[in-house]
Amino acid sequence: EAVIDMIKAKTDKAYDASLNQLEGSLKNKIGNYRDKMLNILARLEYSINFTEDFLEEPDISPVIKESEEVLEGLKKLYNSSNKGKIIRDGIETAIIGKPNVGKSSLLNALIKEKKAIVTDIPGTTRDVVEEYIDLDGIALKISDTAGIRDTEDIVEKLGVDKSLEFIDKADLIIAMFDVSRDFDEEDRKIFNLIENKNAIVVFNKIDILKEDIDIEKYEKKYPIIKMSVKKDNGIEDLEKYIMEMFFKGDIISTNETLVTNVRHRDLIEKAIKSLSSAVEDLKMDIPIDCIEVDIRETWDILGQITGDTVEDDILNKIFQDFCVGK
Ligand SMILES: Nc1nc2c(ncn2[C@@H]2O[C@H](COP(=O)(O)OP(=O)(O)OP(=O)(O)O)[C@@H](O)[C@H]2O)c(=O)[nH]1
Ligand SMILES: [Mg+2]
CATH class of the missing domain: 1.20.120.430 (tRNA modification GTPase MnmE domain 2)
Structure with a gap:
């Protein structure tokens, strides 16, 4: 109670x-x-x-x-x-996805500050960036992680390993995909990583899509939110959804x-x-x-x-x- x-x-x-x-x-x-x-x-x-x-x-x-x-x-x-x-300390929330999908942009939008570096070069984020946000009294400890992909770059690879660690310890995962590009093997890997986890799927960059995507055709294993971080579209939906999940006791059980x-x-x-x-x-x-x-x-x-x-x-x-x- x-x-x-x-x-x-x-x-x-x-x-x-x-x-x-x-x-x-x-x-x-x-x-x-x-x-x-x-x-x-x-x-x-x-x-x-x-x-x-x-x-x-x-x-x-x-x-x-x-x-x-x-x-x-x-x-x-x-x-x-x-x-x-x-x-006390907040729900550990990790934003994950392959490189360049807009993870750091989302973190910045959520904290309303340009904290994480955003560029159009895939592999920009190397280390985890952690920030706290307050969703109407619920604390979120939100982490922007390095884009996950196979890489020869030693520094980037260390970042990717760290991202995998964060997936393990997160209470909640925001898995982000760039729907302006074709769904590829790297995206498939992200889907495998969130198997059996508390996750919300975000389809980002809907602003550069020619036609609206029909989310009905995707499996309903996870909630899906259409988003354009660039046009400030869908971010509020995401926040509302997280609050709802918490409220329903999906993130932690609320009666003990x-x-x-x-x-x-x-x-x-x-x-x-x-x-x-x-x-x-x-x-x-x-x-x-x-x-x-x-x-x-x-x-x-x-x-x-x-x-x-x-x-x-x-x-x-x-x-x-x-x-x-x-
Ligand atoms: N058109 C469009 N571009 C976006 C959107 N969100 C992010 N971008 C652009 O996508 C590029 C990558 O954004 P980042 O936020 O750095 O992506 P990331 O997922 O953190 O990338 P890594 O750190 O490399 O893994 C940047 O040029 C952003 O401006 C969006 O909603 N629409
Ligand atoms: Mg980044």
Whole structure:
């Protein structure tokens, strides 16, 4: 929900509110995990007493199962920080295509600035040019890449390799074609590169076409936008389309808890470490008191996310109250 609000958010204030809502959902989840950790601790305490009284091995398998469940949840949250990053830093969008189709011209048009070098010489762009744009509250990190083709030129080839890397890591690809020229083997390669990717196809240079192209005859695997960067035609359509895709959740899923904050991500990583070590120890014959230290630590680290940090002595009291049978 919060992400959708964020898309709609036009003012900074609304944006902050959406971010707060995301954080609220994270804190809620972490709060639940902390409660579970307390339960786990209570059970451990119980089994310590149980062993003292009966000199029998207690069954700690439920404790292992619960700990593993929390661990699983934490790992999922940690992985979501990638998507959270999209919201914080922008959707990684790569403009790709063979040389001379108008990629750099499109970047310049989107940022409304002559940042990338444009010439009619194929192979002009050698290095990736990155810029941020703001589409009504959605951040795009947009990269203009070197035109992809087989080349003997060492510098150009390094650029092409970089373009391929950017295709891999992009959240969204704008694949550009020059429709004033015949569709060739190089264009075919671009189509192969976007196979199974989030992509929008742009047919550029429609201004120098004699007749209108019929996009109906192309396969509908990707959305197609007709464009003339030169005549400022179709750029708004592209922007609208990207917003729509984001809104529909095509670029990132919009209904899960996301970690949007680096400090939270680091704390979750620490919690995963200490809980993993507790789970491993539980599976071996390590004295339970030692395991308790790790469980407590996990509980405490998670408290730094929910804002429930407590002094050591209060911490001890909470845990003592939890000790069953003491
Ligand atoms: N007629 C026409 N020309 C265009 C259009 N868009 C770009 N051009 C021209 O096409 C040429 C190449 O444009 P660039 O933006 O440098 O192309 P590129 O894809 O970045 O090329 P590389 O960096 O070599 O891969 C330039 O001369 C542009 O002015 C358009 O919509 N119509
Ligand atoms: Mg270029």
